[in-house]
Amino acid sequence: MTVVIDGGLAEGEVNAIGISFGNSNSSIAYTTGEGKAEVIANEEGDRQIPSFLSYIEGEEYHGTQAKSQLVRNSNNTVAYFRDYLGQDLDSIDPTPCHASAHPQKHESTVAFSIQDTEPETQNVVTVSEITTRHIRRLASSASDFLGKKVNAAVISVPTNFSEAQREALTKASKAAGVDVLQMISEPTAAVLAYDARPEAEVKDKMIVVADLGGTRSDIAVIASRGGMYSILSTSHDYETAGAQLDQILVDHFAKEFMKKHKTDPRQNAKSLAKLKLEAEATKKALSLGGNASLSVESLADGVDFASTINRTRYELLAGKMFGAFTRLIEDAVKKADLDVLDIDEVILSGGTSHTPRISTNLQRLFPPSTRILSPSTLPTAIDPSSLSARGAAIQASLIQEFEKEDIEQSTHPMVTVTPHLRNAIGVLVVSEDVKKGLFTALVERETAVPCRRAGVFAVPREGGNVIIKVCEGIRDIKITKKEKAKTNGKADSDSDSDDDQEEEDEEVKEKVWKVGTVLAEAAIRDVKKGGKVEVTVNVGVDLGVQITAREVGGKGGVRGNLDKPRSTENGSA
Amino acid sequence: MAAVQVSLPLPVLPQGWSEEKDFKPIGQLSSATQRNIEPVGPHFLAHARRKRHHRTFSEDERIQAQENVKRVEDDDAGDISEPEDPLMLQRDAKDWKGQDHYAVLGLSKYRYKATESQIKRAHRKKVLRHHPDKKAAAGSSEDDSFFKCIQKATEILLDPVKRRQFDSVDEAAGVEPPSKKQAQKQGFFKSWSPVFEAEGRFSKDQPVPKLGDDNSTKEEVEEFYNFWYNFDSWRSFEYQDEDVPDDNENRDQKRHVERKNNNARKKKKTEDTARLRALVDTCMQGDERIKRFKKEQQAGKNKKRLEREAAEKKEKEDKIKAAEEQERLRKEAEEAAKAERAEGKKAKEAAKNAVKKNKRVLKGSVKDANYLVPAGEEAGAKRVDDVLNDVEAVMAKIEPEEMALLASKLNGLKVADEVGSIWGDEIKRLVDAGKIEDGDTKVLGK
Numbered sequence A: 001m002t003v004v005i006d007g008g009l010a011e012g013e014v015n016a017i018g019i020s021f022g023n024s025n026s027s028i029a030y031t032t033g034e035g036k037a038e039v040i041a042n043e044e045g046d047r048q049i050p051s052f053l054s055y056i057e058g059e060e061y062h063g064t065q066a067k068s069q070l071v072r073n074s075n076n077t078v079a080y081f082r083d084y085l086g087q088d089l090d091s092i093d094p095t096p097c098h099a100s101a102h103p104q105k106h107e108s109t110v111a112f113s114i115q116d117t118e119p120e121t122q123n124v125v126t127v128s129e130i131t132t133r134h135i136r137r138l139a140s141s142a143s144d145f146l147g148k149k150v151n152a153a154v155i156s157v158p159t160n161f162s163e164a165q166r167e168a169l170t171k172a173s174k175a176a177g178v179d180v181l182q183m184i185s186e187p188t189a190a191v192l193a194y195d196a197r198p199e200a201e202v203k204d205k206m207i208v209v210a211d212l213g214g215t216r217s218d219i220a221v222i223a224s225r226g227g228m229y230s231i232l233s234t235s236h237d238y239e240t241a242g243a244q245l246d247q248i249l250v251d252h253f254a255k256e257f258m259k260k261h262k263t264d265p266r267q268n269a270k271s272l273a274k275l276k277l278e279a280e281a282t283k284k285a286l287s288l289g290g291n292a293s294l295s296v297e298s299l300a301d302g303v304d305f306a307s308t309i310n311r312t313r314y315e316l317l318a319g320k321m322f323g324a325f326t327r328l329i330e331d332a333v334k335k336a337d338l339d340v341l342d343i344d345e346v347i348l349s350g351g352t353s354h355t356p357r358i359s360t361n362l363q364r365l366f367p368p369s370t371r372i373l374s375p376s377t378l379p380t381a382i383d384p385s386s387l388s389a390r391g392a393a394i395q396a397s398l399i400q401e402f403e404k405e406d407i408e409q410s411t412h413p414m415v416t417v418t419p420h421l422r423n424a425i426g427v428l429v430v431s432e433d434v435k436k437g438l439f440t441a442l443v444e445r446e447t448a449v450p451c452r453r454a455g456v457f458a459v460p461r462e463g464g465n466v467i468i469k470v471c472e473g474i475r476d477i478k479i480t481k482k483e484k485a486k487t488n489g490k491a492d493s494d495s496d497s498d499d500d501q502e503e504e505d506e507e508v509k510e511k512v513w514k515v516g517t518v519l520a521e522a523a524i525r526d527v528k529k530g531g532k533v534e535v536t537v538n539v540g541v542d543l544g545v546q547i548t549a550r551e552v553g554g555k556g557g558v559r560g561n562l563d564k565p566r567s568t569e570n571g572s573a
Numbered sequence B: 001m002a003a004v005q006v007s008l009p010l011p012v013l014p015q016g017w018s019e020e021k022d023f024k025p026i027g028q029l030s031s032a033t034q035r036n037i038e039p040v041g042p043h044f045l046a047h048a049r050r051k052r053h054h055r056t057f058s059e060d061e062r063i064q065a066q067e068n069v070k071r072v073e074d075d076d077a078g079d080i081s082e083p084e085d086p087l088m089l090q091r092d093a094k095d096w097k098g099q100d101h102y103a104v105l106g107l108s109k110y111r112y113k114a115t116e117s118q119i120k121r122a123h124r125k126k127v128l129r130h131h132p133d134k135k136a137a138a139g140s141s142e143d144d145s146f147f148k149c150i151q152k153a154t155e156i157l158l159d160p161v162k163r164r165q166f167d168s169v170d171e172a173a174g175v176e177p178p179s180k181k182q183a184q185k186q187g188f189f190k191s192w193s194p195v196f197e198a199e200g201r202f203s204k205d206q207p208v209p210k211l212g213d214d215n216s217t218k219e220e221v222e223e224f225y226n227f228w229y230n231f232d233s234w235r236s237f238e239y240q241d242e243d244v245p246d247d248n249e250n251r252d253q254k255r256h257v258e259r260k261n262n263n264a265r266k267k268k269k270t271e272d273t274a275r276l277r278a279l280v281d282t283c284m285q286g287d288e289r290i291k292r293f294k295k296e297q298q299a300g301k302n303k304k305r306l307e308r309e310a311a312e313k314k315e316k317e318d319k320i321k322a323a324e325e326q327e328r329l330r331k332e333a334e335e336a337a338k339a340e341r342a343e344g345k346k347a348k349e350a351a352k353n354a355v356k357k358n359k360r361v362l363k364g365s366v367k368d369a370n371y372l373v374p375a376g377e378e379a380g381a382k383r384v385d386d387v388l389n390d391v392e393a394v395m396a397k398i399e400p401e402e403m404a405l406l407a408s409k410l411n412g413l414k415v416a417d418e419v420g421s422i423w424g425d426e427i428k429r430l431v432d433a434g435k436i437e438d439g440d441t442k443v444l445g446k
């Protein structure tokens, strides 16, 4: 008989969930019996649970309830603290906490001074302790929902979360009774959430994950190869996120209020807090509809304020900020030494990714072949706010039966650090230009080795003997300048002559393959009319290559090996 | 992973291609980049299982494995650190127009070249250090003046319009043109290149052509000066505007200041254009390449003149030659004509002679035939006259060729009948041909 402990868990039984822990919001998710990830709503029905704690007369409020305390009880409300975990005061940015409890130095860590036990008693509560309380609340909501005590989790964190931050989070979580099985990076979690859908197929693709949150935006460029993910570049921006969009609406409505009432609601902390909360709600409404209203009771000087704004106006006001999001993503692609033409998919993650204009702007940045996964560009997109939590839940379901030691060893650099191919490997086929072979990639660049890829090739109509030329392919961006057709010339009125000047010659960019090192040639003889030839490339850890080719359905075939490169230069580029 | 299906065909095996086992190894893979795979997802776990194979890795191996991994996260702004001037830290944020925004963010050495991402990272770094909450925590006064300076600097540098206005008057980014002495000491190119590089920041057209060096071609140098003499600058001077009073009470005053500002901007812009022009003038004056090109051009001009002269001379000579040739041809033709004429004369003479001769034959034929009187009779004087008249009449009417033919028929004949019948035939032929009338002859042909 197994010993049943608190919450119905057998001894040693692990009941794990996925947690996304953001500065602004957190989410909890689990996997159903069929392996589907679902986000859990807390008692208040929230799936995006504000990462806020607030104390009134010793009572703790969490989530949305805590957030609303920013108006009346800001000094005892702790918010936007995730990034402070495991850091000292010198290395944190206190800006987001301007309107709530301020971070302060406490020994080598950060703490808040709040009245969390009883009124008039100021306690210093460390960010670790705050985190513990927050996770306890999250786990308790999940346990209530699942009817079974949650005692473990996979938590998603930013890619630049330091070792010290990870350690602090592990400890704080443990103190809340939640064992951190693994911390995974937020962008990878988002990719996994999409890849774990039953309809998804394993494909080599280059992905940009844009995680646009409340206090920060994080971009990652990820090579997805055979279901494995390698991060090629990351960018972080703390000035381009949801809070800045809120501010634009706050300024807009404050000015409108001032026109009538002379008082600037931004000058009074309470008025500002009210306006901010409402502006954020208005902003979210503008993601869904063309119009949104805002109403604040007693905004300033006891005057109520109500107004509306339409999306066009909002997009005009926020145009510059939206441009900054686009540039941020463009920069990350450049940083990975890639071109927008190389990107197969853009996954929009984080709450701010609901903003329609941000994703439609991306449609213009990327070529039409790039899939932009966001609610306003793809009906089947997953709710961007839930991606990290879903990914974490899936990972949790995969490893919750593992021994601790197993997880530790599987994530060891001896396992994770792997050579990635610099160039693609492929085969030359005949194109319209008969003299030049056309490179067809079998193994994409940035594929981790060992790896194995196969391709099935057509042969000339009559069949016969064919040659298989295996080579490296180097991706090149071909730019052709197309002169813009001057519309209608001088016959037209002068009024549009200004536009003409701005119209520069159009550049057409194209992705082409340059044939690099030729690796091997092989012959397949007497292929049947209408037959096909299968070529398989196997790359070993030492970069030795094995090539096999055979007629599909035929006997025999050709097999050969290539030596590993003589000098394995290491990738510290 | 599923095999890729490729519909374009493989090439036909070239004739004579032959390798052992039909496989020919040629090259090797390029080197690889060491990267971390994210330890996430079912495919990674399968990879980990294969790689571990019941092995346990040590801490040493961890360090070793991580040694050459390509880093993905940035170093925290290592490139944007510079010492903070204590005087700068005491600045009053109200005087933001007088502040060096780049210095405030620690970007003095980048200035107009700083990228958006550098500015953002620099800002973050400064915020981390100077946030007022930290000062308060450290027990120092609530003075957040420098923090406001940081915010203002960031606000301006991250706004493209405001940044241009500031960059327009950012003297620290400019490079003074060298004096003659300096240019001599440092060398022309070394001393002037940075000046133009700095001025180039104002150009609407980018990239800006470089001053180049002694090896620059004439076209390059010309393009360079052309560019600078037609410089299209975005530089403007609103940053130095006098503050416009923003209360609505004193509208006149407001308008007055605005007008003043506008005029000042225009004046400064004009001055700036003149300044740049003078600068380019000075540079060009000292540019030895220009002198060299002039010399070369001069040499080129001389060369051209010589060439032209030579050409002219040749043309003249050619003309003379042509005239001579024409003359020669003319003469030749003349000679030929002469010869031809001479030839004609001879022929005519011969013909005349032949006619004479033939006439003699004709006349002789009647005389030889005793004027065609029957044998034994004596030809009277009248008979002789009549016959000879007939002969004359016929001879006057017939062509020399007919005459020659007739003569050849008559030649050697003496018998009156024979001669008479030939004459008779001839006269009949001539009458038939309509050349003479039947009555033209009295005796012959009767």
Ligand SMILES: Nc1ncnc2c1ncn2[C@@H]1O[C@H](COP(=O)(O)OP(=O)(O)OP(=O)(O)O)[C@@H](O)[C@H]1O
Pocket (backbone or CB within 6 Å): A021, A022, A023, A024, A025, A026, A048, A212, A213, A214, A215, A216, A217, A241, A242, A243, A280, A283, A284, A285, A287, A349, A350, A351, A352, A353, A354, A355, A385
């Ligand atoms: N429907 C929506 N439309 C527009 N913005 C939204 C919407 N829903 C949420 N947001 C915004 O998303 C932001 C929160 O994003 P998210 O929930 O991803 O936070 P987070 O991951 O904690 O972010 P961070 O750690 O950067 O603060 C807030 O600014 C919120 O206003």
